Structures are given as C-alpha cells and as structure tokens.
Amino acid sequence: MNEIPAPVTSVGKTLLARIEDRSAVIGIVGMGYVGLPLAFAVTGAGFRSIGFDISPERVADLNAGRSYIKTIPANKIAEMRKGDGFRASADFTEIASVDAILICVPTPLTRHREPDMSYVVGTATSLQPHLRPGQLVALESTTYPGTTDEVLRPILEKDGLKSGTDLFIAYSPEREDPGNINFTTSTIPKVVGGDGPDALSLACALYGAITNRVVPVSSTATAEAVKLTENIFRSVNIALVNELKTIYRAMDVNVWEVIDAAKTKPFGYMPFYPGPGLGGHCIPIDPFYLTWKAREFDLRTRFIELAGEINTMAPYQVVERLIEALNRRQGKSLKGMPVLLMGVAYKKNVDDMRESPALKLFELLEARGALVDFHDPFVPQIPETREHPEFAGRTSVSLTTEALAGYAVALICTDHDDVDYEAVVRCVPLVIDTRNVTRDLQGTYDNIELA
Structure with missing residues (x-):
C-alpha cells in the first residue's frame, strides 16, 4: 500500500496525538498466551495498559506480580508494573478510561468444525455499553474473513457510535509463537487492516509504536485472510510430510534423512517435519x-x-x-x-x-x-x-x-x-x-x- 494518510476526523487526530506522545492508555482484553505477551510489548513501548480478563484468578495473579505463563515469568510482570505501567482488571466499566482496546480472546471450533464466535461476541457485548467516542478497537483473534465487519462492528455500533467517525475499528492478527526465543511480539511484523482510512491510520500508528514493522493491508477482511493463509500453509505442508513419512517407511526410507538433505537446497524448498x-x-x-x-x-x-x-x-x-x-x-x-x-x-x-x-x-x-x-x-x-x-x-x-x-x-x-x-x-x-x-x-x- 501507499503511505498512510493522517486521520481526518477531529477525534481521530486527538487519539493520534495521544498515541504519538505515549499518553494513550491501552486496554488488552484476554490475558492468555497472546494478550499477556502483547501487554508486555505495550508497556515496553512506553504506554500504560490495563489487562482485562474474566478470570478473577488471573487478575489476582497479575496484580500480585505472579505469572501463569512460562514465557512471561514473574520478573517480566514486575517490569510491566513499574510506575503504574500495568494492572489487571475484571471490571469492564473501566473500558471507558482507555484509548485503545485490543481484543485477544479464543476463537475455537465447535464439535462440528464450525467457528465458535461466542468469545468474540461476548467480549464485544461486554465492551459496548462502556465505549466512548475517540476509541480504537482492534481484534487480534484469528477468524474468518468478514468477522470484523459482520460480527464485531454491528455490536460496537449498537448504541449509535459510528465506525470511522466516532469509533475506529481494525483487525490485526496475532502472530505469537510460544517458546520461540528468536521472535517476540515487538519484533514480529504486524499486519493491520482498518475499517476505513482513519482506523487504518490509527491502528498503524499504535502498532508501529509497539512493533518494529507494520504491514498495512487494504481491509480488515484482507488482514483476516492473511492469518488464515499463514496457518493453512503450515497445515497443508505438515500433512504432506506426514503422508510422505508413511510412504517412505513402507519403502524403508528415513523421512527425516530425506528432509535434512532436501533442506540444503537454497531455493524452492522449505522444511516441514512429521x-x-x-x-x-x-x-x-x-x-x-x-x-x-x-x-x-x-x-x-x-x-x-x-x-x-x-x-x-x-x-x-x-x-x-x-x-x-x-x-x-x-x-x-x-x-x-x-x-x-x-x-x-x-x-x-x-x-x-x-x-x-x-x-x-x-x-x-x-x-x-x-x-x-x-x-x-x-x-x-x-x-x-x-x-x-x-x-x-x-x-x-x-x-x-x-x-x-x-x-x-x-x-x-x-x-x-x-x-x-x-x-x-x-x-x-x-x-x-x-x-x-x-x-x-x-x-x-x-x-x-x-x-
């Protein structure tokens, strides 16, 4: 995409200024394997943040400086909490006090392999009564193209706030890889799609302050498709090597030796493992x-x-x-x-x-x-x-x-x-x-x- 223009609405300009001077307060909904590392990156970038979670146990642990995720140990929680940089809350009325809301909740499948959007819908419904003009809401949960526009936006607009003028809605898929010491939230490029130009501008400004690189795309549906494409690529290739494993075993060929030799090719091949x-x-x-x-x-x-x-x-x-x-x-x-x-x-x-x-x-x-x-x-x-x-x-x-x-x-x-x-x-x-x-x-x- 070309260079992203600055917001044109007055509320958008005000929010952009708060993002640029780090006075914006960031709310992160869902303190799990995505939300907690994101909170660490947000506070590390100089923003104050509130971590929202429906689990009283998680909220109590975080406010006491305890961690329940090994990749974010207690010393990192202490680092986040310095100078009132971070606290956790189960009180969604506090949503009104934040400038940006980043949603990191589960999106599982039902037993019939259909999307279970109950966490996204439940979160949006909990947020909606406490929204105010001038806030950015970004969904990070992996989902199908159209979710932000078809599911999230109608709930957030229920009481009259309009996306693009009062609220700014975006989608930016999480790309966490737990246990990978080579990449962190702040060093993984962030794909961002906005519901309109102001939303894209503001979401890119916020994520650009948190991560090393932002990759803007033309719509929220495109950003949603990016995440699915990444994981479909992995699923299909893992299936391929699992099938090759069975075939090669019947031929008394070691698939691991085959992969190790094949990956020496400097182009046109990427190793996946059974x-x-x-x-x-x-x-x-x-x-x-x-x-x-x-x-x-x-x-x-x-x-x-x-x-x-x-x-x-x-x-x-x-x-x-x-x-x-x-x-x-x-x-x-x-x-x-x-x-x-x-x-x-x-x-x-x-x-x-x-x-x-x-x-x-x-x-x-x-x-x-x-x-x-x-x-x-x-x-x-x-x-x-x-x-x-x-x-x-x-x-x-x-x-x-x-x-x-x-x-x-x-x-x-x-x-x-x-x-x-x-x-x-x-x-x-x-x-x-x-x-x-x-x-x-x-x-x-x-x-x-x-x-």
Whole structure:
C-alpha cells in the first residue's frame, strides 16, 4: 500500500496525538498466551495498559506480580508494573478510561468444525455499553474473513457510535509463537487492516509504536485472510510430510534423512517435519474457519479438508506403529502394558496444552488397555480441557532409573530440550520417537523406532 494518510476526523487526530506522545492508555482484553505477551510489548513501548480478563484468578495473579505463563515469568510482570505501567482488571466499566482496546480472546471450533464466535461476541457485548467516542478497537483473534465487519462492528455500533467517525475499528492478527526465543511480539511484523482510512491510520500508528514493522493491508477482511493463509500453509505442508513419512517407511526410507538433505537446497524448498498430530490454538483450528466461510460462496476447500484428514489420523497411526513394534519385538499386546508418554505440551519448551495431540494419544492408548503415565517438565499437572476433561489432574512422573525400568514402552510425543533421552532409551525396552529427538542415539541403541 501507499503511505498512510493522517486521520481526518477531529477525534481521530486527538487519539493520534495521544498515541504519538505515549499518553494513550491501552486496554488488552484476554490475558492468555497472546494478550499477556502483547501487554508486555505495550508497556515496553512506553504506554500504560490495563489487562482485562474474566478470570478473577488471573487478575489476582497479575496484580500480585505472579505469572501463569512460562514465557512471561514473574520478573517480566514486575517490569510491566513499574510506575503504574500495568494492572489487571475484571471490571469492564473501566473500558471507558482507555484509548485503545485490543481484543485477544479464543476463537475455537465447535464439535462440528464450525467457528465458535461466542468469545468474540461476548467480549464485544461486554465492551459496548462502556465505549466512548475517540476509541480504537482492534481484534487480534484469528477468524474468518468478514468477522470484523459482520460480527464485531454491528455490536460496537449498537448504541449509535459510528465506525470511522466516532469509533475506529481494525483487525490485526496475532502472530505469537510460544517458546520461540528468536521472535517476540515487538519484533514480529504486524499486519493491520482498518475499517476505513482513519482506523487504518490509527491502528498503524499504535502498532508501529509497539512493533518494529507494520504491514498495512487494504481491509480488515484482507488482514483476516492473511492469518488464515499463514496457518493453512503450515497445515497443508505438515500433512504432506506426514503422508510422505508413511510412504517412505513402507519403502524403508528415513523421512527425516530425506528432509535434512532436501533442506540444503537454497531455493524452492522449505522444511516441514512429521509428528504425532497437530497442536496449539492455530494450525489445527484456523484452516476450518475458511472451510466454513467458503460454503457461503458454494465453494469447497479440498486441500484444507484433505490436510485436516491426514493430520487428524496421525495419532492413530502412531498408536498402530507402537502396537506393531511391541508385538514384533516383545511378542506382547498393548493391553495391560505400562506406557510412558513423553511430553504432553503441544510443542517443545512450552507449557501450553491447547489441542495437544498427546491427549488424543492418551485416549487411544487407554482405550486399548494400556496403563499410561506421562512426563513433562513444563506441565506438572494436566489442566482441564474441553475435549478431554477426564485427564485433568494427572501429574507428571519423575524420570528416575527405577521408574523408567517399570515401563514397557516410552512414546516421545513432545521433544522438550530439558529431558535426559539417553536415560529413557537406556532403561525402557522400546522407545517410539515421533520427533526424531533421539537421532544421535539411534546408532548406539537398537530399541528406538521412529513413528
């Protein structure tokens, strides 16, 4: 896009001045894995902020300087709170006191793989009575193209405030990657779409003050499509390598060796890696937002749906691989066998269990009669989840030599760094590795199988 013009409305000019001199107060709704890092970036840029959350426990923790997310430890909370830079609140009447509202709430799928917009709708409904002229409202939650215009704006305009003149509405998708030490909220380029030129101008000004680079696009729907495209790209390519893994295994070819060699090509190739299934709040969910929206236009998303089928089947294939290896090597069935699941977080070096494939593996193994424990240095206890509440409260076991010797199989699901994998391989008769984390041990021990 060309250079963004300055706001033309008087309320827009006033808000721009407050953003530029850092006197604007920023409200962030949803203090989870997106909202809390965003609050840290906002305060780090010199703005005062209020973190809104419906959880009294989270509000109390933050105001006491405690953190519940490992990537934002307590010392960072203390840094945010210096000089009244940040506080948390469950009182949505305080929305009237902020200049910009950044919405970071969940957008899950229903059991029928349709968008669950209840969090966005509920948040907008809670905000609406307390809005005033001159505020910027930006949605960051991943969603389908048209959400900001079709769902958010009508609720915010309910009592007469008009987008573009009284209120300024924008969409800027979150791009958090928990556990990635190379990128932070402030260093990841921020895509921004506005409902009109003034909204775009103000949103770019705010995010430009918080992040190193802003990427303006022509509309909120375009910005919404950007986020979906990013995650669909990953979902389809992960499905591809999961399918290649199955094919190459039948040919006695190691897919990990193939990928390592292929990625030496300096152009035209990007490495993706197989695994036990998809996890996290984005990749397993976001592609189906576009699938759902495409039906409105009588279109099918065949690539997305096929990728979803392949990735959904990955945990089943891992369990079948485990059963086959156990029978071949030890002449045993899975029923009654003690199995150690290594890692229940959805990715390495984080405590985030959202949509973790480990929970499906838990379910499948226990349904076949296995006696399943887990070890995860980042998840001492499994929290309650929507899909698998039955596992809530289970605690991580220690990796002592005596404990490891009691398991027939260790299934490596999440490749955390802070784990003694050689001790696991040395003590457990069969190790099924879905992440190739034992690559340096495979020439020394013959009890490792890749899955």
